[in-house]
Amino acid sequence: MEYQAQFLGQPTPWNKGKLVGQKAPLRVSEIWAIRVRLEIYRRVRDLALFNLAIDSKLRGCDLVQLRVNDVCQGGHIAARAIVMQQKTKRPVQFELTAGTRKSLGEWISAAGLRHGDFLFPSRISESPHISTRQYARIVHQWFDEIGLDPTAYSTHTMRRTKPTLIYRRTKNLRAVQLLLGHTRLESTVRYLGIEVDDALDMAEQTDA
Template identity: 85%
Template sequence: MNTRTGIAREHGIPWNKGKLIGQKAPLRISEIWAIRVRLEIYGRRRDLALFNLAIDSKLRGCDLVQLRVQDVCHGGHVASRSTVMQQKTKQPVQFELTTGTRKSLDEWIAVAALRHRDFLFPSRVGNSPHISTRQYARIVHQWFDEIGVDPTAYSTHTLRRTKPTLIYCRTKNLRAVQLLLGHTKLESTVRYLGIEVDDALELAEQTDA
């Protein structure tokens, strides 16, 4: 048993007191642009391409870090859509690449002189061909820290959840979000978005007691 957990139990203190648990919140539009503009201003092309692709692709970190140039490029240019096989579900998922994301990827591929079969985000550590999920997590936490957001309130999964949440809020189309996330069951999408709680709170806010 963890020492701190044992002490907490001994004194009747909840183990999760002061900790954030459950699903991490998605980014707000203002936070997305705060990170994006900062990366653009400082010319951090790899990070900008990684951030934009993470938002657009809605992929889990384990799938994102293993993408190769050939997964997003066709005919020497970044395509507007791509399909990859998910490690967790072994099911293909398709995602769109917006104009800004395509531009940042094109610039990063050119600057890094990446070839067709190369990993999109090579590791700077010699024993790994691409950045690891741990490295990815450190990079993401750095982004949050730099814009003054508490890194403990978010995670790499925040980036996966951001666009689906925005799409659901605008359209209320659960089936579309399910397909974009690559979920096999609609119930998984409902739990993932936490929409039952969110919708209940929204109704409560609109009701004067």
């Protein structure tokens, strides 16, 4: 087909040989492979960033702009937090599991961060916090280190991972919608990449 397209003067599709569409979420085994590696090598910042990215389910643009006071209450890491999403201008809540609270506490202490500081300050003087591009490079390094194909995963992998696990265990679309901060259930269906028939079956079994 490629030979025929070239012969006929048709351009080769831009996405030929590339993986497009939704990026894959991490499996539980992959989550732990990354987490254990970061713990072994004492990469305190990366461990806090990884755990928070999984728990918060935030877009990269929201994650990099979190401040210490977004996750701390009275000098302690909170079990839950709420932030305003840049894209939707709507608040979204998320949980902070024990492991995430521990890693965040260690990072805040090691970095000497104060209440109003950005959680993940940039090492570049022109930027007060790591950029989404820096975050993407860090994420791809994690994937590369455990042997994942970087073309199949992205920062959106971090946002999709926990909602996908929750959906697979509970089949509760409404809960996932709330956790992701989606205004429409259809957006959650597309985001998770679940089958339409599966979604309809659940909708038929749910009384409004």
